[in-house]
Amino acid sequence: MKKLLLLILLASAVFCLAVAGTPCRLDAGEKRQIRILHVNDFHGFAEPYRPCGSGELWGGAAFLDAEIRALRSDPAVPTLLLAAGDMVQGDNWANLFQGRSVIELMNAMAFDGMVMGNHELDFGQAALKERIREAAFPVLAANVQGVPGLKPFVIKEIGGVKVAVIGLVTERTPLCTHPANAVGLTFLSPKAVLKTYLPELRKAADVVIALTHLGHDADRILAQQVAGVDAVIGGHSHTRVANPPRIGNAPVLQAWEHGKALGVLDLTLEDGRVTAYSARLVDVKPGGRPAAEGPVASLVGRYSQRMEPLLSEVVGRTRIFLSAADVRYRETNFGSFVADVVRRTAGAEVALINGGTLRRSIRKGPILLKDLHSALPFNNYVVAFRLRGDKLREALEHGVASMEAGDGAFPQISGMTVAYDSSKPPGRRVQRITVGGRELEPGREYTVATHDFLAAGGDGYKVFGQVVSAEDLVQPAGGGRHGSKLVYNDGSRWLRDIVADTIRTLHEIDPLTENRIVEVSAP
Amino acid sequence: MKVYVNGHAVSLMEGMTVRHALLASPFGENWEKAAVHDEWGNEVGMDGALQEGQNLHVTFSPHDAE
Numbered sequence: 001m002k003k004l005l006l007l008i009l010l011a012s013a014v015f016c017l018a019v020a021g022t023p024c025r026l027d028a029g030e031k032r033q034i035r036i037l038h039v040n041d042f043h044g045f046a047e048p049y050r051p052c053g054s055g056e057l058w059g060g061a062a063f064l065d066a067e068i069r070a071l072r073s074d075p076a077v078p079t080l081l082l083a084a085g086d087m088v089q090g091d092n093w094a095n096l097f098q099g100r101s102v103i104e105l106m107n108a109m110a111f112d113g114m115v116m117g118n119h120e121l122d123f124g125q126a127a128l129k130e131r132i133r134e135a136a137f138p139v140l141a142a143n144v145q146g147v148p149g150l151k152p153f154v155i156k157e158i159g160g161v162k163v164a165v166i167g168l169v170t171e172r173t174p175l176c177t178h179p180a181n182a183v184g185l186t187f188l189s190p191k192a193v194l195k196t197y198l199p200e201l202r203k204a205a206d207v208v209i210a211l212t213h214l215g216h217d218a219d220r221i222l223a224q225q226v227a228g229v230d231a232v233i234g235g236h237s238h239t240r241v242a243n244p245p246r247i248g249n250a251p252v253l254q255a256w257e258h259g260k261a262l263g264v265l266d267l268t269l270e271d272g273r274v275t276a277y278s279a280r281l282v283d284v285k286p287g288g289r290p291a292a293e294g295p296v297a298s299l300v301g302r303y304s305q306r307m308e309p310l311l312s313e314v315v316g317r318t319r320i321f322l323s324a325a326d327v328r329y330r331e332t333n334f335g336s337f338v339a340d341v342v343r344r345t346a347g348a349e350v351a352l353i354n355g356g357t358l359r360r361s362i363r364k365g366p367i368l369l370k371d372l373h374s375a376l377p378f379n380n381y382v383v384a385f386r387l388r389g390d391k392l393r394e395a396l397e398h399g400v401a402s403m404e405a406g407d408g409a410f411p412q413i414s415g416m417t418v419a420y421d422s423s424k425p426p427g428r429r430v431q432r433i434t435v436g437g438r439e440l441e442p443g444r445e446y447t448v449a450t451h452d453f454l455a456a457g458g459d460g461y462k463v464f465g466q467v468v469s470a471e472d473l474v475q476p477a478g479g480g481r482h483g484s485k486l487v488y489n490d491g492s493r494w495l496r497d498i499v500a501d502t503i504r505t506l507h508e509i510d511p512l513t514e515n516r517i518v519e520v521s522a523p
Numbered sequence: 524m525k526v527y528v529n530g531h532a533v534s535l536m537e538g539m540t541v542r543h544a545l546l547a548s549p550f551g552e553n554w555e556k557a558a559v560h561d562e563w564g565n566e567v568g569m570d571g572a573l574q575e576g577q578n579l580h581v582t583f584s585p586h587d588a589e
Contacts, residue, residue: 043570052555052569053584090570118572170572176538216561217574238541238568239561257568383536455536456543457551465547468534491538 031270034161035077036209037068038255038263040084040235043119044094044102045258046300048286058285059259061300062292065109067262067282077266078159081110084235084254085117085169085213088131092373093303095497096310098123099131101303107136108296113154115167116141117213117235121181122492140167140211143193146185153197155205161269164205166197168222169213170236177492190214191225198228206272209233216241216254223247230274231265244279251279260284311370316503319510322362324375327355328410329403331517334358335412337509338376341502342495343414346384346488348449350415350435352395354459356408357451357495367503376496380451384488385467390442392416393430394463401426409459411517414449416440419518431520447487451495526577541579542569550581557581 048060072079083106088099099120106114116139120128125147132139132149142152153166168190174182194210201208210229212219215237223232227248238257245252255263261281268276291297322334335358343351360375387395399411400420411418419432433440450464457465467485503509524535528548535543545554559567562578 041568041570053558172537215572215574216565217577236572237561237574238571240566240568242565245563254565256566257570452536452539452543453546456539456546458546465533468536468547486536489536489538 029271030160031268032159032161033077034158034163034207034267034269035071035079036082036163036231036233036263036265036267037071037079038082038084038211038233038253038265039064039259039261040213040233040255040263041086041117041238041257042083042102042259043086043090043257044088044099045091046093046101046105047091047304049258051258051260056285056287058283060284060286060292061105061109061259062294062297063286063289064259064262064284065294065296066292067284068109071262071264071282078161080112080156080158080163080165082165082209082211082233083111083114084211084233085115086119086235087114087117089119089122090258092307092311093300096307097303098127100134101299103131103134104303105296105299107134108299111135111137112156113138113140113165113167113211115139115211115213115235116144116147116150116169118170118173118176119492121173121177124181125183125185140165141169142166142197143168143171143188143190144185145188152193153201155201161207162205163207163209164201165209165211166194166201167211167213168194170215170218176489178490181492190218191222194222194226194229198226202228206269207267207274210250212236215239216252219252219254220245220247223250223252230267231277233263233265240281242281249274251277253279255281311368311373313369314366315369315372315500316367316506317508318362318364318367319508320512321364322367322375322511324358324361327358327412328406328408329355330410330519331412331513331515332358333511333513334361334375336414336513336516337511338495338499339412339414340511341499342382342449342451344502345382345490345498346447346449348384348415348447348488350392350413350446351449352392352399352411352413352454353450354399354408354454354461355410355412356459357412357453369500372496372500372503376494376499378453378495380453380495381491381493382449382488382495382498383452383455383486383490384447384449385455385464385485386445386487387448387464387467388442389433389435389440389444389446391463391467392446392448393433393440393442395448395461396420396433397427397430398460398463400429407459409461413516417516417518419520421520423521449488452491524573524575526573526575526579528579529581535573540569540573541567541571544573544579545569545581548581550583553583556583558583 171187240256533547
């Protein structure tokens with residue numbers, strides 16, 4: 001409550017500064033039209049790509065820019081270009097530059113503002129501060145305290161119409177990033193903060209837009225609970241809102257993901273208020289068109305070229321061949337090394353990853369960053385939880401149950417050993433398990449590290465998926481914090497990047513197979 | 524967080540997305556071939572964030588279902 005009162009005082013002060021000296025609002029009787037263009041959850045997808053299940057190329061910043069320029073070309077319809085968060089992290093095109101490439105791209109495309117998304121924190125607060133400093137547009141989040149340079153709202157005047165844009169980000173951000181990324185930051189209720197700011201914004205502007213990173217469901221609830229905004233433009237849930245609902249008086253909009261769609265909102269104002277709107281999505285895809293040209297295409301190409309030298313960085317050396325060849329049938333030195341990284345990262349007693357995590361071996365000698373991208377191509381992150389010994393056995397039984405098929409479930413482990421007999425029927429193959437040199441205790445809880453794919457039950461590891469449903473894990477009060485079943489959950493760093501950092505620190509590695517997984521014959 | 528995939532309740536950790544909801548559901552094996560929509564019929568991406576109690580509807584093209 002104290003924080004909210006402080007916010008009200010702060011909001012008043014910020015507001016006075018923001019609107020001081022601005023020209024008068026739209027006069028009564030005047031009729032104007034303005035256009036708001038919006039994207040969200042771009043995640044650095046600057047190049048066109050083929051999404052899963054699609055044979056077509058979609059997106060591409062140069063093609064997105066071409067659509068934006070076409071829609072901005074009518075001088076009779078003044079336009080704002082907004083981004084609803086999660087712009088700077090995701091694809092290599094963004095990650096290799098900690099999002100700097102995306103901010104430069106957005107500057108070139110002349111964005112007018114963006115709301116901070118939860119993934120904007122993934123490179124840490126120092127990097128976010130730099131990105132905000134580099135942006136030629138305001139980065140907004142009215143319900144976040146503690147990030148220098150972040151602004152609660154902006155009021156832009158276009159064609160004589162004053163448009164207030166207030167930024168709101170999910171208050172659950174600290175629960176889904178590394179704790180260090182959110183240290184010292186306060187995330188307040190978006191609804192309470194919007195209610196605090198709205199009366200003054202309404203007085204100062206003709207149009208009020210809530211630019212959010214909350215998810216479409218939450219946006220609908222926000223529009224229902226807080227009357228008075230003219231539109232809610234959102235992100236976070238990657239929703240393709242082709243037919244936006246009108247809730248209260250506000251359309252609730254979102255433009256999918258990865259620059260595959262551009263949102264267009266046309267507003268008509270009469271007597272100083274919005275009296276009509278139309279909204280649509282424009283698909284963005286090359287569609288056989290020639291490669292786009294211009295400053296944005298050049299910028300995309302320039303950063304793409306810069307990726308090759310970065311991916312060719314020698315992160316360290318291996319004195320022996322790192323084998324992923326048999327990773328679906330037996331313990332390998334590469335599988336054990338990655339499992340060790342997972343266990344140490346989470347501070348867990350044991351780690352279990354699936355063999356399918358590793359897709360390529362690495363030869364003896366220098367290890368290039370791109371070798372790790374090929375070997376660990378999936379965007380997995382580390383999680384850890386408490387699991388009873390009998391459930392850990394169940395997971396290992398699953399791992400060796402269908403090894404004859406060579407599927408990806410075969411385990412690679414750390415902190416424990418397992419002996420199994422493949423002549424036994426699936427589910428009865430595991431003969432012995434030790435953890436830290438001692439026999440596994442079925443009733444004792446162990447901290448088990450893995451990655452998000454298995455934690456959700458991927459590759460048939462349903463026992464991991466089941467632990468997530470333990471009541472003390474799903475209670476919001478316990479989410480992600482010590483004391484609950486979940487002991488580690490850092491969605492802000494991919495496993496391959498943690499492996500790369502580990503090798504950088506060690507300079508040279510020579511992991512061996514250590515009989516962690518042993519096949520034994522039945523007596 | 525609990526969400527529903529074609530009516531099946533699945534529990535997920537904070538930060539998990541549509542992809543994880545599918546993996547945790549009975550439709551996990553073919554998640555890459557799925558089309559996912561929210562309860563209002565809007566298509567959602569696999570990396571889309573979820574909300575407590577959200578309903579997802581998964582469909583597979585006839586070809587993929589074979």
